[in-house]
Amino acid sequence: MAAADVNLNRLAVFVALVRAGSFTAAAGQLGTTKAMVSQHLAKLEEELGVALMVRSTRRMALTDAGERFHEDCARILADADDAITRLGECRDTPMGVLRVTAASDHGTTVVAPALAEFAERYPQVRVELVVTDTVSDLIAERFDLAIRIGWLRDSSLRAARLAAFRECLVASPSYLEKHGTPSVPGDLAAHRWVAVTVLASPTRWTFTDGHGDEHSVQTRVIASANSATVACRFVLEGLGISVLPDYVVDADVAAGRLVALLPGFTLPEGGIHAVYPGRQPPVKVRAFIDLLKERLA
Structure with missing residues (x-):
């Protein structure tokens, strides 16, 4: 039997x-x-x-x-x-390994501190962060989720919007003293530009004025980097002007190391998204998304 x-x-x-x-x-x-x-x-x-x-x-x-x-x-x-x-x-209860990928700039400044807090809050979870400026295949590379910045591409993956970020036009005081301060977007065509090459359009920007009118400008690149953090370093050194995300430049603007330009004009906001495979994320993924929302609120 x-x-x-x-x-x-x-x-x-x-x-x-x-x-x-x-x-x-x-x-x-x-x-x-x-x-x-x-x-x-x-x-x-x-x-x-x-x-x-x-x-x-x-x-x-x-x-x-x-x-x-x-x-x-x-x-x-x-x-x-x-x-x-x-x-x-x-x-x-969150447990096991939480494997996350994020862009190098946001991964360093935002995701890494959040993962550290998550590991303290849930000691049964081991966290792993992979920073890369290429779009990872979450399923093939066995990531639980990705934190993606900007505008999402069409995808079969699920996404949760965490927050928005501002794009900031900035320059160093030393650069402005030497080259002058632009007063309208058209002035930027004559200035030295630091480009972030991972953007879809790193050299052409469209600003909106207080009346809702758009002003597009093609910039003249003097230096470029595939990282907003590196581009910010170029700008801090007085190499040129750039558009950089608020989470990269806010501290330097507050300290006076950078100057925010064209206050009467705005650029489109970007989104911060948590992207994950599958219809229902496991509890560890849901808990980390909730923590990120708390921190980014």
Whole structure:
């Protein structure tokens, strides 16, 4: 006889019957009828080929085989309950490895500190951050999620918008002292430009004035970098003007190391998104998205 020949659901009925002490009490606990409990026991004995209980009109008693089998069944059901509990903990509590990819600038300034807080908050999670300025294949490279900046491409991946960021036109005081301060977007064509090459259009920018009118300008590149952080370093050194995200330049603007230009004009806002594969993200991914929203609010 193999385990496959036995209906394992009958084990729970058998254990409930022994614990309840009668067919009537067992039926009440299981939400079924006394006849159904008796039928399950008879079928179980038939499948096992051994009598488990001696029954009379007034009492029932376990056989020797039934006593041994009950101990094993009770242990099996307890193990099953423990397994279900552990599975529930996996479902409800972040654990395991959280593997994240992000652009180098945002990954360093925003995602890394958030992951550090996440690891402190959920000690059962080991965090891993991969910074890259190329778009990673989340499924092939086994990432749980990516933090992407700017405007999302069409994708089969799911995305949660975390926040927005401002694009800031900035220059250093030393550059402005030497080359003058632009007063309208058209002036930028004559200035030295530091381009961020990972952008879709790193040299052409469209500004909107207070009346909603658009002003486009083609810039003259003197230096370029594939990282906003590196481009910011060029600007800080007085090499030229650039458009950089607020999370890269805000501290330098507040400290006076950079000057925000063209205050009467705006550039389109960019989005910060958490992108993940699958329809329903696991609990560790949902928890990290919630934490990022808290920090970016």
